[in-house]
Amino acid sequence: MTNFLITGGAGFIGSNFIRYFLNKYKNYKIINLDNLTYAGNVNNLINIEDNYRYKFIKGSINDINLVKKILETGVNCIINFAAESHVDRSINNSQIFVKTNILGTQVLLNEAKNYNVDKFIQISTDEVYGSLGEKGLFTEKSPVNPSSPYSASKASADFLALSYYKSFGLPAVITRCTNNYGPYQFPEKLIPLMIIKAINNEYLPVYGNGENIRDWIHVVDHCRAVDAVIHHGKVGEIYNIGAINEKSNLEVVKFILNILKKSYSLINFIEDRPGHDIRYAIDNKKIVKHLGWSPKYEFEKGLKDTVDWYVENKHWWEIAYRKLYMKQNNSSR
Ligand SMILES: NC(=O)c1ccc[n+]([C@@H]2O[C@H](COP(=O)([O-])OP(=O)(O)OC[C@H]3O[C@@H](n4cnc5c(N)ncnc54)[C@H](O)[C@@H]3O)[C@@H](O)[C@H]2O)c1
Structure with a gap:
């Protein structure tokens, strides 16, 4: 496999993955299909846009003819990162989540079957x-x-991928990762939002009492795990990806304030999100045992690097942040 179609590659995880993958494998070619929603940003990949092994196509995974045209070029493997990914937005209006996450994935699966791709990786979530x-x-x-x-839309896409494996023998594999953090994450998500608000000396909105627990992984560890699944993952299987690193939202926020040497008095508890899951935590034994992957980043070091990145890359987040948060006060996952 040398020709890859990566969807949603202008987003947070997809762009980190493309940078990692192009650097590591010097003979691989990548097409990045992304329709640049509010969360997609071509500047995430500005340093690699001239690489002759990389091509960006602006378009949607829902566009059947475009997907066919791309697969005709001889793609061997599809990695589907494209999604609407923000829980709060799905609570406000779920329609685009169904369209992109379910119907878009169906288009990719169906054309992957028609064009006999060697592997299809569905990037899902814990x-x-x-x-x-x-x-x-x-x-x-x-x-x-x-x-x-x-x-619910991500779960539906997982079932569709499994059905294409069972009904048509499509070589699909599913990954379910925990909460990612790292550079290039859009400012609406918990960690970048809290970092930016702390940098700006604004109140940090924390849902409920802040006791909701998430299992955090550095985005590069996620990319390394997807790499292992592409090359060694068994088709028809699901692999959980997690770094055994549970932290309450309040602990994460306090870590950030400590790194930036800001006062806890900036913390502002707000009304909880409807249906807010209390705790996520992943057993990662399957991928560790069968694919030899294990996380490398220690949370405190990874978070410090991430805070430093946001401090040094104000130009990257400032405009998006201003548009999103001048009038709102929302937090995230
Ligand atoms: N962020 C996390 O912590 C996390 C954890 C586990 C799994 N995931 C999954 O990983 C994937 C990437 O997440 P992320 O945080 O990078 O999301 P993101 O919102 O930062 O990026 C999503 C990208 O998909 C693109 N996109 C949206 N609709 C599209 C369409 N119809 N056609 C083509 N491109 C489209 C957007 O423009 C954007 O570039 C998602 O599938 C998400 O469910 C994320």
């Missing part, structure tokens, strides 16, 4: 499992029990 109690971890066998329209 959120499809719903909320955990105080104890236990989600394994790949845990029941799917989504709470938000976002996670």
